[in-house]
Amino acid sequence: MASHANRPARGARASRRVAVAIAAGCCVLGLGALPTAQAAKPANSTSSSAVSGEATVAPHGKHAERAVQAESVPAAPAIAPAPAPPPGEPPAAAHGRHGRAIQPAPGPPPGAGAGAGTGPGLGLRRLDREPPLARGHRHQEGAARGETSSAPGSQAAAVSAGESRQGAEALARKHKGKGKERGGGKEKGGKEKSKESVSPTPVLKIGKGKEASTVALSQETAGPSATAASLSSSAASPVAGTGPASITSVAPVAKAIAAAGVHTQRATRNARHRVAAHAPGSPTTVATAPVALLAPSSGSGAKASAPARAAVKHTQTSAAQPALVKTITRIVGVVPIPVRILIAALVALALALAARSRLSGVRARRLARQRGQLLEDVGLLQAALLPVPPARLGPVATSVAYRPADGPGAGGDFYDVFALDDGRLAVIVGDVSGHGREALPHTALVRFTVRAYLEAGLAPRNALQTAGSVLERQLAGSFATVVAAIYHPRERTLTYASAGHPPPVVLGDGDGADGSLEAIELTTACSAPPIGAGMRTGTRETVISVPGPARLCFHTDGVTEARIEGDLFGAERLVGALGDLGREATARALLDSVAERTDARPDDMAACLLRVENGAGSPAIVHELLELDRAAVASGRAERFLRESGMTAVAAAGVIDSARAELDLRDSALLELSLGDGPPHVELAHDNVIHAAALTAVGAR
Amino acid sequence: MLTTADTSSPEPFTGAFGIIQSQPDERTSVVALEGELDLGRAPSLKWALVDSVDAGYKQLVVDLTRVRFMDSTALSVLVGVNRSLDVGARLAIVCVNTNVLKIFELSGMDGAFAIFPTLDEALAHVRGHTARIG
Numbered sequence: 160m161a162s163h164a165n166r167p168a169r170g171a172r173a174s175r176r177v178a179v180a181i182a183a184g185c186c187v188l189g190l191g192a193l194p195t196a197q198a199a200k201p202a203n204s205t206s207s208s209a210v211s212g213e214a215t216v217a218p219h220g221k222h223a224e225r226a227v228q229a230e231s232v233p234a235a236p237a238i239a240p241a242p243a244p245p246p247g248e249p250p251a252a253a254h255g256r257h258g259r260a261i262q263p264a265p266g267p268p269p270g271a272g273a274g275a276g277t278g279p280g281l282g283l284r285r286l287d288r289e290p291p292l293a294r295g296h297r298h299q300e301g302a303a304r305g306e307t308s309s310a311p312g313s314q315a316a317a318v319s320a321g322e323s324r325q326g327a328e329a330l331a332r333k334h335k336g337k338g339k340e341r342g343g344g345k346e347k348g349g350k351e352k353s354k355e356s357v358s359p360t361p362v363l364k365i366g367k368g369k370e371a372s373t374v375a376l377s378q379e380t381a382g383p384s385a386t387a388a389s390l391s392s393s394a395a396s397p398v399a400g401t402g403p404a405s406i407t408s409v410a411p412v413a414k415a416i417a418a419a420g421v422h423t424q425r426a427t428r429n430a431r432h433r434v435a436a437h438a439p440g441s442p443t444t445v446a447t448a449p450v451a452l453l454a455p456s457s458g459s460g461a462k463a464s465a466p467a468r469a470a471v472k473h474t475q476t477s478a479a480q481p482a483l484v485k486t487i488t489r490i491v492g493v494v495p496i497p498v499r500i501l502i503a504a505l506v507a508l509a510l511a512l513a514a515r516s517r518l519s520g521v522r523a524r525r526l527a528r529q530r531g532q533l534l535e536d537v538g539l540l541q542a543a544l545l546p547v548p549p550a551r552l553g554p555v556a557t558s559v560a561y562r563p564a565d566g567p568g569a570g571g572d573f574y575d576v577f578a579l580d581d582g583r584l585a586v587i588v589g590d591v592s593g594h595g596r597e598a599l600p601h602t603a604l605v606r607f608t609v610r611a612y613l614e615a616g617l618a619p620r621n622a623l624q625t626a627g628s629v630l631e632r633q634l635a636g637s638f639a640t641v642v643a644a645i646y647h648p649r650e651r652t653l654t655y656a657s658a659g660h661p662p663p664v665v666l667g668d669g670d671g672a673d674g675s676l677e678a679i680e681l682t683t684a685c686s687a688p689p690i691g692a693g694m695r696t697g698t699r700e701t702v703i704s705v706p707g708p709a710r711l712c713f714h715t716d717g718v719t720e721a722r723i724e725g726d727l728f729g730a731e732r733l734v735g736a737l738g739d740l741g742r743e744a745t746a747r748a749l750l751d752s753v754a755e756r757t758d759a760r761p762d763d764m765a766a767c768l769l770r771v772e773n774g775a776g777s778p779a780i781v782h783e784l785l786e787l788d789r790a791a792v793a794s795g796r797a798e799r800f801l802r803e804s805g806m807t808a809v810a811a812a813g814v815i816d817s818a819r820a821e822l823d824l825r826d827s828a829l830l831e832l833s834l835g836d837g838p839p840h841v842e843l844a845h846d847n848v849i850h851a852a853a854l855t856a857v858g859a860r
Numbered sequence: 861m862l863t864t865a866d867t868s869s870p871e872p873f874t875g876a877f878g879i880i881q882s883q884p885d886e887r888t889s890v891v892a893l894e895g896e897l898d899l900g901r902a903p904s905l906k907w908a909l910v911d912s913v914d915a916g917y918k919q920l921v922v923d924l925t926r927v928r929f930m931d932s933t934a935l936s937v938l939v940g941v942n943r944s945l946d947v948g949a950r951l952a953i954v955c956v957n958t959n960v961l962k963i964f965e966l967s968g969m970d971g972a973f974a975i976f977p978t979l980d981e982a983l984a985h986v987r988g989h990t991a992r993i994g
Contacts, residue, residue, distance in 0.1 A: 502924060592936040640932070660969040688968035693943050696968070720898070720931045727929055728957070754878065761899040762931070790971055 161529055182746060186648065301845075310688045435564040540599050545765070548576035554585045554648045556770040560746035564763045569765060571598040571764040572715045573606045577614075585613045588713040588767050589641035589660060592689075598637070605630060605690065619643040620656035620784060624697025627658060628689040638691030642713055646705075646769060652781070653686050653703045653711055658696040659689030663732065666737055667777040669706040676735045681704055682803035685785055685796050698786040706776030710744055711769040712737055717762035718753055728757050744768060783832040789822050797830070804832055806839050814841045877901050879908050888986060890979070894926040897934040899959075906937045913941070918948060919957035919986035923979055924955040932960050939969060950974070952982035 201644060480488070494502070545561045557576050575587040587609050591601045609631055612622035622643050629637070643665065644655035655663060665679040681701060688694040707712070716731065721728040736752045737744060746766040754760060783804060791797045801811035814830065821828035821843055829844035877895030884890060889912035897952055905922075912920055922938065924930065942951050952974045964970040969983060976982040 479928070590932070592932075592940075636940065636943070638936065659969065661966065682915060683966045686966055688969040689939075689971060690937050691970065692969065694968075694972055698968075716932045724895075727931070794971065796971065806929075 178329075192358065194842070201565050210757070252702055254587055269331035317834070344501075361445050416837045494747065527729065537599070544573045544599070544602050546575060550580050552576065553582045554772065555584055555646060556769075556772070557584075557768070558745040558747065560750045560765070561765045562717075562750045562760070562764040565760050571602060572763040573602045573769045574713070574765050575610055576767060576769075577610065579614065579645065584646040584648070584769070585610070585642040586642065586646070586655075586767055586769065587613070588715060588765060589639055590715045590765075591719075592638040593638045593692075599639055601634055604633060605641060609641055609643055613643060613645065618656075618700065619645055619654055619699035620697045622697070623656050623658045623687070623690065624695070627696040630690050633694070634691035636691075638689040640689045640716070644711075646711070646771070651774060653705055653778075654700065655703075656687065656697055656700040658687050658690065661714060661719055661730065662686075662701070664710075664714070664737060665703055665705070665713040665778045666734060667705075668710070668742055679778050679780060681780065682800055684800040684803055685787075685791060691806055695786075695788070700782075700784040701780065702784075703778050704781045705771050705774075705778045706777075707771075707774045708742065709771045709778050710742075711771065712738055712749065712768040713769075715763065715765045717760065717764040718750070718766060721753055721757035721764065722759040722761070723757045725758075727752060732756070742770070742772070780834050782834070783830075785830040785832065786817050787822065787828045787830055788826065792818050792822060797856055801832070801839075801841070804839055805834065806832075810838075810841075814843070863993040866900075874935065877904075879904055881908055881912070882957060883917070883935065884983065887917060888919040888921065888983065890918070890921045892923035892926070895932040897924070897927045897930060899933040902931075905934060905954040905965045906941070908974055909937070909941045913945070913949070918950070919932070919983075920945075920949070920951045921982045922951065922953045922981065924953060924960055924983070925979070927955075929957075929961055930960045932963070932967065935963055935967055935969060942972060950988070952976060952985045953983045954979050960990060963967060 234538055276360055280303050370744070393549055490500070545559070548557050548559060550556065550558065559574055559576060561574075563570060571585070571591045571593060573589050573591070577585050577586075579585050587606060589602075589605055589609070591598045591605060605626070608626045609622055612625050613619070615622075617625060623641060628639075640658060642651060642657045642660040642661035645747070646653050653663075653665065662681055667677040687696045687698040712733070719728055719730055723732065732826060733753070734755060737749060737860065739754055740748050740752060746768040749766050749768060750764050753764065785800060786795070787797050798811050798820060802808065806814070818828050818830065831842045833840040833842075833845065873946065877897070878893070880892045882892070885945075891905070891908045891912065893901075895901070897905065900923045909920065909922070919966070920941075938953070940949075945951055947952055955964075956977050961970070961975070964975065974982070974985050976985060
């Protein structure tokens with residue numbers, strides 16, 4: 160109450176701030192700022208009730224005196240000196256409560272003697288300082304006071320109303336209007352009432368003189384809502400009947416509260432807080448300070464007023480701060496120390512975690528970038544090992560494809576398709592053990608070595624044999640599986656040799672309409688070991704005739720070892736996939752099909768597909784060359800080879816006997832199996848195949 | 861007979877796989893595998909065998925009896941270990957599964973290993989009681 164007196168001078172600027180503060184406050188509370196603003200606006204011009212609000216806020220019993228007194232002081236300076244000791248209340252308490260709570264800037268003299276003196280003293284002081292503006296208002300009676308200070312008052316009401324509930328604004332507005340109308344008429348009665356109810360003190364009376372109308376007015380205004388108001392404001396107040404003024408002051412708020420069905424005490428508290436928030440350095444303070452007082456008076460007394468005081472004081476110091484800051488500050492002020500510490504700890508933890516997360520994010524991005532670069536490098540190197548051949552080499556359509564493993568496999572697979580003289584076509588497909596970087600040099604080495612021997616004119620078996628003996632030392636422990644093949648378009652034959660590599664799938668297009676697949680089936684017995692495995696390789700060569708249209712599919716074991724329902728994809732499914740693709744199959748389509756059919760592909764997949772066109776007839780094995788050693792014969796592998804190639808047991812045994820005899824004299828024997836229309840025919844040779852073949856090839860050039 | 865039992869890869873993600881190492885005598889180490897021996901499990905096999913070699917065992921038996929299938933990666937492990945054996949050391953494989961045998965055969969490595977249908981035969985082989993058949 161005291162504070163209000165010295166503030167009005169700042170009117171215009173302050174009211175702007177108030178509007179902002181109110182809006183912010185409402186926003187903070189999650190209420191619409193618009194209604195509040197609307198409520199506040201009309202109040203500025205008219206609201207006598209709002210004025211009464213400020214005057215009446217205090218008048219709860221003893222406090223009412225002060226409120227009235229303070230209000231009246233500006234209005235009637237001459238009278239001010241008269242002290243009004245609150246009846247029945249300990250002066251000290253009164254001082255402590257009101258003086259501090261209401262008096263922001265000039266601060267009451269702390270030790271200001273008797274409580275009785277304090278209140279009036281404050282009032283006087285205010286009075287002295289009171290700007291002319293305030294004085295001018297006095298002519299306007301209670302309603303008039305509003306111009307400067309009423310505006311805030313109404314705002315305060317509006318604020319509290321707005322805070323309480325949406326419906327409040329409307330009510331508040333209504334009230335204001337009502338109040339104004341009735342302002343003059345009810346003066347007398349109100350005056351009397353206030354006198355009686357508030358305090359008998361002369362000062363008060365005098366002060367009230369001008370105030371009376373306000374009080375009365377507000378009372379009137381509050382009339383309808385008196386119950387609600389009294390409920391809210393004086394629910395805890397022993398002086399329920401005391402303050403018509405007080406009731407009035409709370410009226411809008413209380414009404415709103417009542418309308419909104421909010422618990423009155425809480426609403427009052429809210430109002431107090433709002434007021435406290437807006438109090439500092441603005442006319443609002445003037446108007447609202449009493450409202451703030453209301454809380455203590457309506458509450459259980461000094462205890463209740465303490466927070467309000469603190470809040471007011473606190474917020475006053477930070478008057479210049481934005482509303483949000485103020486709100487936060489206020490909230491912080493209420494938080495207990497342990498909770499603050501806890502919050503601080505949590506914030507620190509959150510910050511630490513955020514920093515850590517950011518760090519690891521940065522690290523992850525860097526690693527991802529590096530990984531991408533590495534994979535790119537590997538990809539570039541691999542591309543050099545996985546050339547793109549022309550789509551057609553002579554009469555044969557060619558296609559190649561490579562599909563990296565799902566996981567970290569990657570690397571080791573290679574292929575090459577190139578033309579030889581005489582229109583022949585060479586194919587190399589292989590896989591070097593190990594993956595990634597370390598496999599790349601070996602991959603290149605094996606591929607170009609084998610290619611060189613093929614280009615030099617060696618037959619596939621001899622190329623592998625020679626490459627095997629050459630590369631054995633260079634592979635340094637790792638080994639490579641390779642298949643080397645030459646397709647001879649004039650003879651329409653495919654000659655290939657494998658070093659531990661899966662044989663090609665040879666699938667005729669088939670003449671019948673039944674769509675049956677005619678894949679060549681070879682025995683796997685006596686397959687040659689990989690290059691670099693420490694064993695002699697290039698020991699077997701197969702010649703297949705391809706009289707009609709056919710698909711010749713070379714692939715790496717990544718294809719047949721893809722997983723399908725926990726099992727290996729296998730050669731049979733590969734034949735099925737190839738058959739399903741039809742005559743226009745490509746390597747890419749094949750690998751896509753395999754990938755589609757399988758659940759997991761732990762290894763790289765590479766495929767090279769030759770499509771032979773024209774002609775008629777199904778592919779058939781015409782020749783098998785097999786270099787035998789003693790172990791192959793002793794272990795029974797040679798015999799199994801013969802048997803699975805279609806020889807009778809007797810014939811096979813005879814061949815084995817001959818081979819044994821041959822091997823008694825030499826380290827190896829060359830077995831040539833001819834398969835034609837008739838029974839298989841076997842011839843045994845005994846020359847050193849490797850060198851003879853190599854020399855022959857070189858000599859032939 | 862089993863002096864130690866170690867399951868280095870218990871119940872992996874796809875299908876069961878396990879390695880059980882045992883030492884029937886002071887010179888012999890048996891590595892028994894179970895499940896699917898593929899790219900992911902090959903390293904387990906490799907380290908089991910390398911550990912045995914490093915520990916001084918000269919007679920190694922790899923029991924693939926309970927292996928459902930094996931891919932080229934696991935085969936390359938066996939090839940590598942087989943090649944790195946010291947003079948006088950022996951490696952035998954126990955295998956009856958035709959899928960697995962087919963892998964050995966297709967890769968042309970069936971001649972490189974001594975493969976036996978039973979553990980006893982394999983043990984007899986590594987102990988030098990029988991001639992190598994491979």
